[in-house]
Amino acid sequence: MKKLNIVDMFCGGGGESTGIIETAREHGFDINLSAINHWERAIETHAANYPFAEHRCENVQRVDPMSLAASRNTDLMWASPSCQHFSVARGGKPRSERMRSPAWEVLRFAEEIHPKRIIVENVPEFQTWGPLDENGKIIKEMKGKTFQAFIAGLRSLHYAVDWRVLCAADYGAPTSRRRLFIQAVRLDCGKRVLWPAKTNSQDEDMFLPKWRAATDIIDWSIPCQSVNQRKKPLCAATVRRIEYGIRKYWGECAVPFLAILRGASKTESLAKPLSTISCSGAHHMLIAPLLLGQQSGARGRPVTEPCPTIATAGAIGLVQPLITEHYGNGKSVPIENPLPTLTTKDRFALVGTDGLDIGFRMLQPHELAAATGFPCDYKFTGNKSEVVKQIGNAVPPNFARALFSQTVKKEAALNKKAFLSFP
Numbered sequence: 001m002k003k004l005n006i007v008d009m010f011c012g013g014g015g016e017s018t019g020i021i022e023t024a025r026e027h028g029f030d031i032n033l034s035a036i037n038h039w040e041r042a043i044e045t046h047a048a049n050y051p052f053a054e055h056r057c058e059n060v061q062r063v064d065p066m067s068l069a070a071s072r073n074t075d076l077m078w079a080s081p082s083c084q085h086f087s088v089a090r091g092g093k094p095r096s097e098r099m100r101s102p103a104w105e106v107l108r109f110a111e112e113i114h115p116k117r118i119i120v121e122n123v124p125e126f127q128t129w130g131p132l133d134e135n136g137k138i139i140k141e142m143k144g145k146t147f148q149a150f151i152a153g154l155r156s157l158h159y160a161v162d163w164r165v166l167c168a169a170d171y172g173a174p175t176s177r178r179r180l181f182i183q184a185v186r187l188d189c190g191k192r193v194l195w196p197a198k199t200n201s202q203d204e205d206m207f208l209p210k211w212r213a214a215t216d217i218i219d220w221s222i223p224c225q226s227v228n229q230r231k232k233p234l235c236a237a238t239v240r241r242i243e244y245g246i247r248k249y250w251g252e253c254a255v256p257f258l259a260i261l262r263g264a265s266k267t268e269s270l271a272k273p274l275s276t277i278s279c280s281g282a283h284h285m286l287i288a289p290l291l292l293g294q295q296s297g298a299r300g301r302p303v304t305e306p307c308p309t310i311a312t313a314g315a316i317g318l319v320q321p322l323i324t325e326h327y328g329n330g331k332s333v334p335i336e337n338p339l340p341t342l343t344t345k346d347r348f349a350l351v352g353t354d355g356l357d358i359g360f361r362m363l364q365p366h367e368l369a370a371a372t373g374f375p376c377d378y379k380f381t382g383n384k385s386e387v388v389k390q391i392g393n394a395v396p397p398n399f400a401r402a403l404f405s406q407t408v409k410k411e412a413a414l415n416k417k418a419f420l421s422f423p
Contacts, residue, residue, distance in 0.1 A: 041390065077117075124179070218289075
């Protein structure tokens with residue numbers, strides 16, 4: 001079995017490694033993998049899942065590229081430098097040149113080990129990379145200049161370079177995370193930049209299945225807490241997001257829910273939620289649950305759509321209407337659950353101003369991992385916040401699988417041709 005030499009410069013908890021390794025094995029290749037990350041917890045997780053890899057718990061700026069086990073005849077170098085000081089998710093917070101500098105290490109590694117193919121992943125705003133003023137803001141006239149210098153640096157090392165913004169949902173992941181990918185292919189290898197064809201479609205397509213919905217990864221066995229029974233009321237921003245989603249997606253059913261929501265909060269206006277399911281009056285109208293992103297600029301969406309981008313804080317909430325029992329010690333239950341024991345009288349309110357409630361909870365780590373595309377048996381180390389941070393930082397494996405498969409398929413074809421021509 002031929003081994004492919006892979007260097008993963010910013011391996012994190014193993015998102016891209018997962019996609020790369022799965023794809024290689026599917027096509028009959030073994031992997032010689034060198035994985036680097038500065039955070040001990042991420043390296044622990046990566047090692048727990050891929051103990052055969054070489055692991056370096058170091059800052060890439062301190063690593064000698066030629067000391068890596070996979071540095072000889074490297075087939076692929078994957079680099080996902082920190083994106084926080086490029087992302088618009090920072091809002092108006094100042095950026096730091098020091099925090100963005102590790103991206104330059106890609107050029108140092110490329111010059112040292114000269115891999116056949118390089119893939120760089122980052123937020124789409126990476127394309128705006130430019131000098132900062134004294135307040136940490138991009139100098140408007142210099143916007144994108146540093147990015148162009150980065151691309152020129154790759155080309156100066158004899159690489160053909162191209163870049164695109166891709167959506168994870170287009171490649172089978174139940175998240176709509178959008179990321180910029182830069183591909184660089186060494187000119188003397190007789191290769192070219194290859195982009196994967198979409199496997200899923202947002203709209204109706206006779207040839208492709210639709211995007212996977214968030215309902216695929218939500219654990220419906222976990223109840224949503226009533227917004228009226230919380231010890232600590234929801235913050236005003238969260239309430240605004242919930243109201244926005246209710247207004248947008250629940251139509252005529254929104255009025256009683258808005259009344260309930262305002263009764264639990266002093267906030268009078270709202271602006272973003274999740275996807276929720278409920279029923280209305282005697283017509284038993286179904287209301288889809290809402291997914292509510294909590295980060296800056298997040299918008300509510302139905303669970304019939306993919307999950308929004310998962311941040312390192314894992315801040316995605318689920319809003320869901322509840323059915324209320326009207327007898328004895330009856331409690332509210334999610335409508336996805338079977339109805340409790342039926343009685344001889346009409347005891348279940350589906351939707352109405354009486355017996356109506358709204359449930360809210362945050363998505364849990366195993367749901368976030370599934371939304372990102374990790375296998376269900378993937379092992380994460382650390383406490384809950386550390387696990388969520390690893391998931392939020394991770395590259396969806398579907399991305400790596402789609403991009404790397406282009407290389408592996410070609411290598412497999414060349415191997416087969418060489419084998420058939422062997423005397």
